[in-house]
Amino acid sequence: MTRTVLVVDDSPSVRQMMANTLKGAGFVVVTAADGQEALDVCGRLRPDAVVTDQNMPRLDGIGFCRAFRTTPQNLGVPIIFLSTESEDAIKQKARAAGAIGWMIKPFDQAKLLAVINRVLGA
Amino acid sequence: MTIHPEDTDGNVDLVTFRLGGEICAVPASQLREVLEPVAMMRVPGAAEFVAGLINVRGTVVPLSDLRVPLGMPREPAGEHARIMVMDIPVSGQSCVVGILADAVHEVTRLDPEKCEQVPTVGARWPQRFVSAVGRWKGDLVTLPDLATIFEDFLDGFDGRTTLTGARRATKIQEPERA
Amino acid sequence: MTDEEPNAIFRNEAETLVETLEERLLRLEATPGDADLIDAVFRDLHTLKGSGAMFGRHDVANFLHGFETAFEAVREGRAKVNEQLIAISLAAKDHIANLLSKPGADGGDAILNQLAVYLEGTPQTPQDSRLWHLTFKLAPDTLALGGRPEAIIDDLRSLGFRDIRALLGDVPPLSKIDPERLYISWEAWIDRDIGRDEILTAFLFHEDGLELTLAPPIEEATARDLEDPKPDSTRSPANGRGGALMRVPAERLDEMMDRVGELVIAEARLREAAARIGESGLSSIVEDISRLTSGMRETTMSVRMTPISAITGRFRRLAHDLAGKLGRHFDFVIEGEKTELDKTVVERLAEPLMHIIRNAADHGLEDPSLRSAAGKPATGTIRLEARYAGAEVLISLSDDGRGLDREAIRMRAVERGLIASSATLSDEEIFGLIFEPGFSTAAEVTDLSGRGVGMDVVRRTIDELRGTVEVSSEPGYGTSVSLRLPLTLAIIDGLLVDLAGERFVLPLAAVLEIVELPAEHGHPTSRNAFLDIRDTLVPFLRLRDLLESPGEPAPFQKVIVVSSADGRVGLVVDRIIGSNQTVIKQLSPLHSGLKLFSGATILGDGGVALILDIPQLVHRGRCLAERAQEAA
Numbered sequence: 001m002t003r004t005v006l007v008v009d010d011s012p013s014v015r016q017m018m019a020n021t022l023k024g025a026g027f028v029v030v031t032a033a034d035g036q037e038a039l040d041v042c043g044r045l046r047p048d049a050v051v052t053d054q055n056m057p058r059l060d061g062i063g064f065c066r067a068f069r070t071t072p073q074n075l076g077v078p079i080i081f082l083s084t085e086s087e088d089a090i091k092q093k094a095r096a097a098g099a100i101g102w103m104i105k106p107f108d109q110a111k112l113l114a115v116i117n118r119v120l121g122a
Numbered sequence: 123m124t125i126h127p128e129d130t131d132g133n134v135d136l137v138t139f140r141l142g143g144e145i146c147a148v149p150a151s152q153l154r155e156v157l158e159p160v161a162m163m164r165v166p167g168a169a170e171f172v173a174g175l176i177n178v179r180g181t182v183v184p185l186s187d188l189r190v191p192l193g194m195p196r197e198p199a200g201e202h203a204r205i206m207v208m209d210i211p212v213s214g215q216s217c218v219v220g221i222l223a224d225a226v227h228e229v230t231r232l233d234p235e236k237c238e239q240v241p242t243v244g245a246r247w248p249q250r251f252v253s254a255v256g257r258w259k260g261d262l263v264t265l266p267d268l269a270t271i272f273e274d275f276l277d278g279f280d281g282r283t284t285l286t287g288a289r290r291a292t293k294i295q296e297p298e299r300a
Numbered sequence: 301m302t303d304e305e306p307n308a309i310f311r312n313e314a315e316t317l318v319e320t321l322e323e324r325l326l327r328l329e330a331t332p333g334d335a336d337l338i339d340a341v342f343r344d345l346h347t348l349k350g351s352g353a354m355f356g357r358h359d360v361a362n363f364l365h366g367f368e369t370a371f372e373a374v375r376e377g378r379a380k381v382n383e384q385l386i387a388i389s390l391a392a393k394d395h396i397a398n399l400l401s402k403p404g405a406d407g408g409d410a411i412l413n414q415l416a417v418y419l420e421g422t423p424q425t426p427q428d429s430r431l432w433h434l435t436f437k438l439a440p441d442t443l444a445l446g447g448r449p450e451a452i453i454d455d456l457r458s459l460g461f462r463d464i465r466a467l468l469g470d471v472p473p474l475s476k477i478d479p480e481r482l483y484i485s486w487e488a489w490i491d492r493d494i495g496r497d498e499i500l501t502a503f504l505f506h507e508d509g510l511e512l513t514l515a516p517p518i519e520e521a522t523a524r525d526l527e528d529p530k531p532d533s534t535r536s537p538a539n540g541r542g543g544a545l546m547r548v549p550a551e552r553l554d555e556m557m558d559r560v561g562e563l564v565i566a567e568a569r570l571r572e573a574a575a576r577i578g579e580s581g582l583s584s585i586v587e588d589i590s591r592l593t594s595g596m597r598e599t600t601m602s603v604r605m606t607p608i609s610a611i612t613g614r615f616r617r618l619a620h621d622l623a624g625k626l627g628r629h630f631d632f633v634i635e636g637e638k639t640e641l642d643k644t645v646v647e648r649l650a651e652p653l654m655h656i657i658r659n660a661a662d663h664g665l666e667d668p669s670l671r672s673a674a675g676k677p678a679t680g681t682i683r684l685e686a687r688y689a690g691a692e693v694l695i696s697l698s699d700d701g702r703g704l705d706r707e708a709i710r711m712r713a714v715e716r717g718l719i720a721s722s723a724t725l726s727d728e729e730i731f732g733l734i735f736e737p738g739f740s741t742a743a744e745v746t747d748l749s750g751r752g753v754g755m756d757v758v759r760r761t762i763d764e765l766r767g768t769v770e771v772s773s774e775p776g777y778g779t780s781v782s783l784r785l786p787l788t789l790a791i792i793d794g795l796l797v798d799l800a801g802e803r804f805v806l807p808l809a810a811v812l813e814i815v816e817l818p819a820e821h822g823h824p825t826s827r828n829a830f831l832d833i834r835d836t837l838v839p840f841l842r843l844r845d846l847l848e849s850p851g852e853p854a855p856f857q858k859v860i861v862v863s864s865a866d867g868r869v870g871l872v873v874d875r876i877i878g879s880n881q882t883v884i885k886q887l888s889p890l891h892s893g894l895k896l897f898s899g900a901t902i903l904g905d906g907g908v909a910l911i912l913d914i915p916q917l918v919h920r921g922r923c924l925a926e927r928a929q930e931a932a
Contacts, residue, residue, distance in 0.1 A: 049446070069444075075480055078446025080505075100445040101505035118451060118504055163900070163908035164802060165891055166847040172890045175900055175908045180565060182885040182900040182908055213889045276889060 003120055004028040006047035008038040008064065009082070010056040018051065018082075021109045022116065035059025039067055046073060049120055051112075054083040054090065062090075062097045069098035078119040082107065136232050136265070138258055139206065139223040142194025145261045148268065150229050154207040154218065159199055171275055176220050178207055185220040191271050192247050200224060212272050219272075232256050232263070250274075310355040311400060317348050318397050325389050329613035332381035335514045339496075341389075342371045348396065359408075360399050366412040367392050370419055376495045377432070379419055383616075388414045390617060432494065432514060433545075434461065437485035439509025444480040447506055453486065455502035461488040485511075515545070550643065553604050560593075560600045561791060561883040567593040568881070568904030594881065597791055605640040605787075608686045608695070611650040612637055615684065618654055622661040629679055630665055632657075636686035641693050645765050645785055649695070652758040656697045656781050657682060659755070664701030664779050674776060676700065692767075692809070693787060698780035704773035706730055712739065731771040735759040766898050768915055794882035794901070795860065796909065798875040800849040803909040805882050805901055806871070810862040810914050817857040817872055829925065831859060831870050840870030841921035843912075846896070849874075864918040871917070884911060896920060 005027045007018045012033075019029040030047065032038035034056040041047075050068070054061040061081055068074050079099045081091075091102045103115060135150035155178075162174035162185050171190040175182050185205065189196050202225035209216045251274075253267040321344045328337045345368040352360035367389070373379040391411050398405045434456075438449060453464055464486060471483040496514060503510055567589055574586040612634050619632035641649075665671075665680035672678050686695045706727065713733045714721045733739060737756040762769045767785035786792070794805035815833060821840075830837040840859055843849070854874040861870050884899040891897070898913040 075444050076446050078448075095508055098445055100447055115504070119446065119448065161907055163910065165894065165897070165910065166849075167894050167896060168891055175891075175910075177902050177906050177908050180562065180902060182887075182902065184888050184890045186890070215889075217888050217890070219888070219890070272890070 002026065002028050003048040004030060004045065005116060006030045006032065006038060006041060006050045006052075008032045008035065008050065008052035008056070008061070010034055010053060014053070018112065021112055025113050025116075027116070035061060035064030035067070038064050042068060042071075042074070047077060049116060050077065050079045051082050051116070052079060054081055054085055054094070062094055062099075065094065065097040065099050080115060080119065082112075134232060135229050136263075137206070137229050138227040138263060139204075140202075140225040140227065141223055142189045142192070142196075143224075144194070145227075145258060145263045146188075147230075147232065147256070147258070147263045147265050148206070148208065148221075152208045152210065152268075154209060156226050157205040157207060157220070159203050159205060169275070172219075176205065178218070178220065181218065183207065183218050183220050185222065186272075187222045188266060188271065189222075191251060191275065192266065197224075202226075208268070210272055211269050213276060217272075230258055232258070310351055310357070313351060314348060314360070314400050315397070317344050318393060318400070320344060321348075321393050321396075322390065325386055325393065326613045326617060328381055329383065329386040329616075330610045333515050335375075338371065338375050338381070342368065342375050345371055357399075357403065359404050360396065363392075363395065363399065363408045363412065366415060367396075370415045373419055385418055386613070387616075387620070388418060390620070431489040431491055433487065433489055434499065434512070434514050435467070435485060435487045436503075436513075437511040438482055438506050440481045440483070441509075442482045442506065447482075449482070449484075449486075452502050452506065456488055456499075459490070459494065459498065459502060460492065461490045464488040553600075553643065556600055557604065557791075560597050563593055564597060564791060564881045564883050565902050565904075569906070570904075572904035597881065601642070601787075601791070604643050606643040606646045607638050607640050608646060608649075609637040610643075610646055611653070612684070614650060615653065615657055618657055619661070619682065622658065626661060628665070628668060630661060631679055631681040633681060633683045634685075635683070639686035639688060639693055639695075641785060641787060645767075648761055648765060649783075649785070652761045652783075653684070653695070653697065655755070655758055657684075660697065660699040660701065660779065664699035664703075666702050670702075689784070693785050694782060695785065696780055696782040698778055700778040703775040703777055704731055704734070704771070704779050706775075709733055727773075728770075731773060734771065735769065766913075792882050792884060792911075794880045794911065796877040796880040796903070797843075797858075797860070797873040798877055799843055799847060799873055800851045802847075802849065803877065803903065803907065804843075804847070804873075805880060805909050805911045806860060806862065807911070807914065808879055810864070812861045812863055812868060814876060815859050815861065815870075817859050821872075822853070822855075822857065833861065833868075833870075836868075838868045838870050840872055841918070841925075842872045843917075844872070844874075845924065846917060846921055862914050862918075864914060866918060866922070869918050869921075871914075882911060 005022050007015055007022070007029060008031070009015050009018070010033050015031045015033070019031060022029045030041055030045065032041050035052070036059040038050070038052065039059070052061040052064060059067070061083070065079055068077075068079070078101070080101045080103060081094050081099050082103050082105060084105045086104050094102060100119065101115065103111070136147040137150045137153050138145055138147045140146070157176075157178070160176050162176050164174050165172075165184075168174070169190075170187065172184045172186045174185045176185050177183075187196070188194075199222070204223050204226045205220045206223055206226060207218060207220050210219045211217070212219075247264065247266075251267055251271050252264055253270075254265045256263045256265070321341065324337055324341050324344065328334060328341065331337065345364055349361050349364035349368055352358075352364060370379065370385070370389075374381055374385070379385070388411060392415070395405070395408050395411055398407070438447065438452075439445075442449065456464060465488070467485045467487055468483075470485065471477070477483070494514075499512070499514065500507070503512070570589060571586055574582045615634070616632065619630070623629050660682050665682070666674070668678040671680065680700055682697070682699045684695070684697050686693060688694075709730055710719075710725070710733075713719045713730075713736070716736075716739060718733060718736050718739065719725065735755045735758065737754070739754060739756065759769055762783055762785070765785055767783055769784075770782045771779065772782070773779040793808040795808050795811055797804050797806060813833075815831070817840075818831070821831070829839055829841075831840050832838075838861060844853055857872050857874055858876050859870040859872050860876070861868050880901075880903070882901045885901060886892070886899055887894070887897060895916045896913055897910045899911045901909055901911060903909055
């Protein structure tokens, strides 16, 4: 069964790199450039997992997370933050907003895959 | 016991009751419930003031007779006799005590302004056992000072008056504790 | 900001940490398998080390590094907690306190050496059949956040965990289930000492709200029980049979006991009501309920039972410190540590026993030179013994010291106005005086004893626990303080008796037999107060006299023979009603001065009965008899 991962990041290069990594591992990848766009995407399809940046124009990661969780169908979809921020306060906020994990940039491909596999149980 | 203002007028709710031919009153806030007379277990060796125990909804509660410290005549209970279950501060903690009454009348409101200090002469009761006197339906109402009555009891004869002989004999084993 | 400020903050923080560290170490001695406690100790050490280094206290930090290493080994299961480790750790803790007040103080190397020896001397836990027990619970919102418990379980399995089982105890009834919440926790077993960090890798992204305990094998029995599950014995309270242990807040146990008390009373009411109705179908249900109630009562009480060992760690520490302070070594022996009592009793015993130990060490034991001169071993012994005696536990604390000085006690008591100078008192009565408030036998107030809390506090606590305390002493041979305590405080098996229509309860545990009062004793004025029971003379007391019962005695009075401190004593009552599960209700302050009663209880018909205190009753009876004799 193919799974869909939504990658949200305002940096095209990061989106590109993550998309390549995940596609290489057999996932379907959808991308969005900020939280608002990600919400629009989720209106059309339900991802199996979301990897999002925190600092983005229009709607940041936590804002996206909160909005995403208000839709009942989206309960149970794991959201992982991928950010340069590493303060506990903001991690707590993300957790409260509905994120399951927080990874710190930079990351390596193997680790990203391990994490995605883990949350998707692949 | 002092009278606590319980509403904006400074009035307090009191429960009036009859005891030894007089009208008395206690704060309604301390009254838990009023019971019909129930079977009492006599406590051997206890003072007449707290001669027994009753069962109040699964709790063992001492039953006390205010007529003893107040020096009133003690007559057998009539058909209107009741037990007032009250919270009384004893040794710094609240204690549930049943208090005998010849009849319990009503909850009324008494203006503390109209309550008088206890006259020092001519009072029938020990003065320290009365916190105030007032008027209710033309009758004189006496407010017994329950806290003082019970504290005095604990300080004084400690509930062991009728076994004084045995007490003396066992003095070494049972030191008085302050 | 001056330099002093942060230093003062460090000192303050460090001192607090040192205190909690001691408390935790002593608790750990009582529950060596408590992984949470081991973690807590480790954290304390780590924090101290860190802040010591930050504040330039390298002496503290260096020492702590060694100390921490030892506990790391414990935490990772490479070393075991035992008395020896606790003893070294306590010394280490004291050294830290010492370093804090005297920077650079020495003595640390020796302790670190001991730790090192201990670590090397402890064999690595062999990979045998002993199993480590893991329990974990994930945050309740795990599922809503897309967490996958099954992935964690897979990972644990690949780490080597087996017998992974879901624990469904917290799952509410179907109608109350919130489908987004995770109610299940899990347990698993592993046959090696896996490090906590290694386990945590399985919980990636689930660390928030994770409750995880990893307990090392408790006893050899644990593993065997697991492989060969036997039906649970209801009489296996605190020793961890069956492996799966659960930690429960103490208040819940108290609450449970209260509920059982109510249940017992309700059951008695039901029984009475059923007897009135007399319908056979109902009666058989009542029988079932009765059986279940008494089973429930047994189980609840057994759950509350705690071994004395829960507090003996503190005593060892105290003995250790006392020996140091007094500058004379003595042996401190504890026997019967596994004796169990209601947890409330055990907790409340700690203070009084510490006081008695302090007294024994300080005043009881003589200097070695004096001892040798008296032909005794130079090293004194203080012995704490606990054992069962019927429905009671007997705890005695004895020393082989100089014994109590009868005359000194007497003089002090006269001085304090406790007795008249002309009073003639038995040894027992004289020794009893040391329990009087304000009485202290210490000629000089030392640092150890005589700090305002005296033996009167000991007696008050024991009284409150419905126990008794006695002292015996032999000059030159030592002193022994014996405490008798009921196994439990809340419910007893009672014998319900009738006197003039009034009902009283006697603790069944004290009852030896019941006989008919021979006709020649039937009349209350009959002088002879002895019964011939199988050729032994047993003194008897008429409860009617002691309890001032009204009216005339019933024609066929009964004698209840009870055991008391003075041997067998008969108690004469009008009628025996029967045995009764008695829920003890404390008497209010208005009646608590009446020593004849240890409490009251509510009977099935709603009436109140008083519970008789047998030792007090016998004592009172003897006093009355003596007075009668004097008068005659």
